[in-house]
Amino acid sequence: MAAFLKHSLLLNFRSQTHIVLQCHLSCQAGLFVCYQRLFCKKANASPPISVCSRKSYTGENKNVMEKPYLLLNCEKGGIHGIHVKLAAILEEHFEVIPYDEFLKNKNFYSHKIKIFYLWTYANAPKHSLLLCLPNLKIVLSPGAGLDHLDLPLISSYGVKVANTPLTVSSATADFGMALLLASARSLIEGVKMAALPDIRYITFNWMGVDITGATLGIIGMGKIGYKIAQRAKGFEMKILYHNRKRRSKEDENAVGAKYCEKMEDLLQQSDFVMLVVNLTPETTKLIGKHELKLMKPTATLINICRGQVVDQDALVEALQNGVIRAAALDVTYPEPLPRDHPLLKLQNVIVTAHIGARTYSTNKKVVERMLANGLAALAGLPIPDEVTQSQKKSSN
Secondary structure, three states: OOOEEEEEEEEEEOOOOOOOOOOOOOOEOOEEEEEEEEEEOOOOOOOOEEEEEEEOEEEOOEEEOOOOEEEEOOOEOOOOOEOHHHHHHHHOOOEEEOHHHHHHOHHHHOOOEEEEEOOOOOOOOOHHHHHOOOOOOEEEOOOOOOOOOOHHHHHHOOOEEEOOOOOOHHHHHHHHHHHHHHHHOOHHHHHHHHOOOOOOOOOOOOOOOOOOOOEEEEEOOOHHHHHHHHHHHHOOOEEEEEOOOOOOHHHHHHHOEEEOOOHHHHHHHOOEEEEOOOOOOOOOOOEOHHHHHHOOOOOEEEEOOOHHHEOHHHHHHHHHOOOOOEEEEOOOOOOOOOOOOHHHOOOOEEEOOOOOOOOHHHHHHHHHHHHHHHHHHHHOOOOOOEOOHHHHHHOO
8 A cells, every 4th residue: 555755835934933843644544644834934925835745665564654865964863963852853754864874875875865964064065975966955054154065066966055044043142142241251260260179268359341331343244243233232232343234224223233334443443343254265364463453452352153264373372462352262263173272271262162053942943944944945845045146156
């Protein structure tokens, strides 16, 4: 008796982005019906509806539904893999093949793989991999960055790309403010002092710097940058920003932000400089020796985008020589840094392990959004977060 997997994808466009995935399996006369409801933010768009069917195979008096095959670029579980609870969400809809298993059985899996799912930045699709995946439809990548992907190469194979820029913005903005606060108030040093084995009293002469009333300069006023401005307004900070394109007056007034056409003006006036740009050839080493010298000697540099945006050698020199007060970095180059790197030893530096978006709730939303993009691609529907040609050009 034949069984069919029917993907019914309903894209309903709302003012607030949310994704609801509901799966109902009805087993009557061997028929499996899977209803996928994806609600995605797209203003003033009519909701297309499509149903596609995929035959299953039958084995020894029972029907077995053959799900689409998804290649995972890491393992399931473990410190280097996707969390098992998140992997389970994928397994409701796909045959999930870990990368090591794929390499061991490449001939068996190559023609079955329809989706390549990047959870880490390892094993990004190269020519050799794309060549052996003739039925690959889409590469799914978490977060907003695209610098780890060779987009022209992927496009040359007729494969689409989608990421999840909307799902990580709030968590990343939260963490940017956390780094700012921790650096300003010397939080790490305070924790270490409280834990000293021979401490007898708490010194009152050891002080941080104020945040209230200070000037925050945001370089890169996209989705994440703007959310940082919203949070900084709550701390009564003065907000400057530099961006390729100026935001609307309405946006500026909502957070009290002032546009700096020249990045140099922002650097000279800011007490805290937050980097929130995409990595492109133009932004590589955007902050170097010259830019650091323009900053106040009391200023703090915070980087939550990509390590390559900062000339790290120049940064080390600036921190050692008092050119700037401090730095707080969630990203470095490489990641992780060599264990003897000066940035890991300086007292006026906080380095975290690229954890800006690492909350379970946010990661679950990322998986669900990637799932929505993947199912849409397989059904021939508009892909909510498909990487556009303009994005591809700007990342080259």
